[in-house]
Amino acid sequence: xxxxxxxxxxxxxxxxVCAEYLSAYDVSTDGLxxxxxxxxxxxxxxxxxxxxxxxxxxxxxxxxxxxxxxLTALGVLQAVVIDQSVVNADxxxxxxxxxxWQPTYVPGLDFSAYAAVAFVLGxxxxxxxxxxxxxxxxxxxxxxxxxxxxxxxxxxxxYLAAAVLVHADHLSSExxxxxxxxxxxxxxxxAALAWLALRSWRTPTRAWRPPPPVVxxxxxxxxxxxxxxxxxxxxxxxxxxxxxxxxxxxxxxxACPRWTDRHLAALAVGVLLSRALGGFLVVPVDGGRNATxxxxxxxxxxxxxxxxxxxxxxxxxRR
Numbered sequence: 001x002x003x004x005x006x007x008x009x010x011x012x013x014x015x016x017v018c019a020e021y022l023s024a025y026d027v028s029t030d031g032l033x034x035x036x037x038x039x040x041x042x043x044x045x046x047x048x049x050x051x052x053x054x055x056x057x058x059x060x061x062x063x064x065x066x067x068x069x070x071l072t073a074l075g076v077l078q079a080v081v082i083d084q085s086v087v088n089a090d091x092x093x094x095x096x097x098x099x100x101w102q103p104t105y106v107p108g109l110d111f112s113a114y115a116a117v118a119f120v121l122g123x124x125x126x127x128x129x130x131x132x133x134x135x136x137x138x139x140x141x142x143x144x145x146x147x148x149x150x151x152x153x154x155x156x157x158x159y160l161a162a163a164v165l166v167h168a169d170h171l172s173s174e175x176x177x178x179x180x181x182x183x184x185x186x187x188x189x190x191a192a193l194a195w196l197a198l199r200s201w202r203t204p205t206r207a208w209r210p211p212p213p214v215v216x217x218x219x220x221x222x223x224x225x226x227x228x229x230x231x232x233x234x235x236x237x238x239x240x241x242x243x244x245x246x247x248x249x250x251x252x253x254x255a256c257p258r259w260t261d262r263h264l265a266a267l268a269v270g271v272l273l274s275r276a277l278g279g280f281l282v283v284p285v286d287g288g289r290n291a292t293x294x295x296x297x298x299x300x301x302x303x304x305x306x307x308x309x310x311x312x313x314x315x316x317x318r319r
Contacts, residue, residue, distance in 0.1 A: 004146045007139045008051060011131055015050050016042030017303070018272055019127035023279035024296040035296075041165060044158035049074045050128040052155055054136075055147045062197060065251065068129060069197035073190045075123035079116070080186040082167050084177040086115045092173060096283055103231050110179065114231045117240060125225075126275055130268035134307050137265045138314045211253035214262045218308075220246075221270025226278065265311035269304060276300040 016039055020026065053074060057067035080086050087110060091097050104113040136142030147155070178186070211217070224242050250267075253259050279297045283289070 004139075004141060004144075007135045007141060008146050008151070010135045010139070011051050011054075012043045012047035013039065014131040014135065015047040015127055016045065017300075018131050018275070019046045019123065021296065022126075022272060022275045022300045022304070023282050024293050024300065025279070025282045025284055041162050044155070045078075045162040045166060046123075046127050047131075048155040048159035048162070050132055051147065052152060052159070053128065054132055055145055055152060057197075058143070058145050060198065064254070066197040066199075067132075068124065069193050071128040072120065072124045073193035073197070074128060075120040076186055076190050076193065078123050078127075079119035081178070081183065081190075082163050083170050084174070085119055087111045087179075087182055088174060088177045100231050104233055104236055110182070113233075114236055117236060121243070125271050130271045133264050133268035134272075134311060137261045137268075137311045138307075140314060142261075209252075210256050210258045211263055214260075214266045217263050218266035218270045218273075221267050222274040225271050225274035260315065262312065262315045265308070265315065269308045269311065272304045272307065273301075276304045 020038070020042055021035060050071070053067060053070040057063070057070060060066070062070075085091050089098065089101055089105075089112075091101075101112040101115055104115075105111075106113055212220075224239070224246060230236075253263070276297070279300060280294075284293055
């Protein structure tokens with residue numbers, strides 16, 4: 001099967017933008033050139049695994065439940081093993097890192113619960129899931145495989161090279177952070193998630209109630225994502241509980257004929273819009289904001305609104 005180049009290229013570009021650039025947490029004063037140069041590493045680091053996970057899900061008929069489990073496994077791999085941010089109490093001397101990491105520190109296991117939830121789910125939904133959903137809806141080609149026999153291994157090699165490069169850069173500045181127990185636990189969790197993803201998923205034959213209007217799905221997802229901006233235990237518990245309820249609701253709503261691609265796009269846009277707007281409140285890693293930072297924030301918000309318009313237009317009923 002031939003490679004469908006446009007959606008593949010779109011995911012390769014959109015996934016790193018959603019992962020790293022929407023919140024403008026690491027934007028230097030030289031701006032555009034740095035952002036474009038970063039895509040050389042970030043595109044294979046985020047876009048390639050998203051495409052590979054989607055390819056497995058499509059060819060195995062896993063649906064979105066199986067795909068999200070695969071993406072969660074990739075999120076654990078990225079946040080715990082590759083950049084080790086979940087277990088690092090002083091990550092790259094980022095301004096305000098201790099305020100983010102310490103309030104939900106888990107003694108004994110030696111990691112931050114907030115960092116684990118925010119970064120793993122952030123990658124699962126924001127870096128991988130939302131870009132895939134946007135491109136699948138906009139391209140109207142979400143049910144078919146996109147990768148050919150040669151392109152899938154090539155993307156795997158690019159992902160491995162980018163992951164090794166990022167991990168080596170981390171080690172050069174931070175050193176090894178994971179304990180043996182943490183490393184083994186992370187790899188076991190990745191394997192367990194992948195195993196669960198490949199199991200046969202029995203979806204409901206009918207929904208217990210119809211889904212809400214598209215606009216409420218968008219607003220609800222944006223609000224749920226915004227709860228993660230607080231790093232204290234109560235907000236974290238509410239966020240996790242809300243995500244659990246939302247996951248169960250989505251499984252049932254997905255069985256309803258009234259669930260459409262617009263609902264799926266609304267979920268993705270809600271996540272990305274929350275991230276883009278939250279970027280206006282984020283303190284960059286250098287400790288200060290400048291004109292470039294605000295320009296990136298505005299550009300990121302406009303990009304998400306443009307994606308919302310694109311998916312809305314793509315799902316307009318044909319006359």
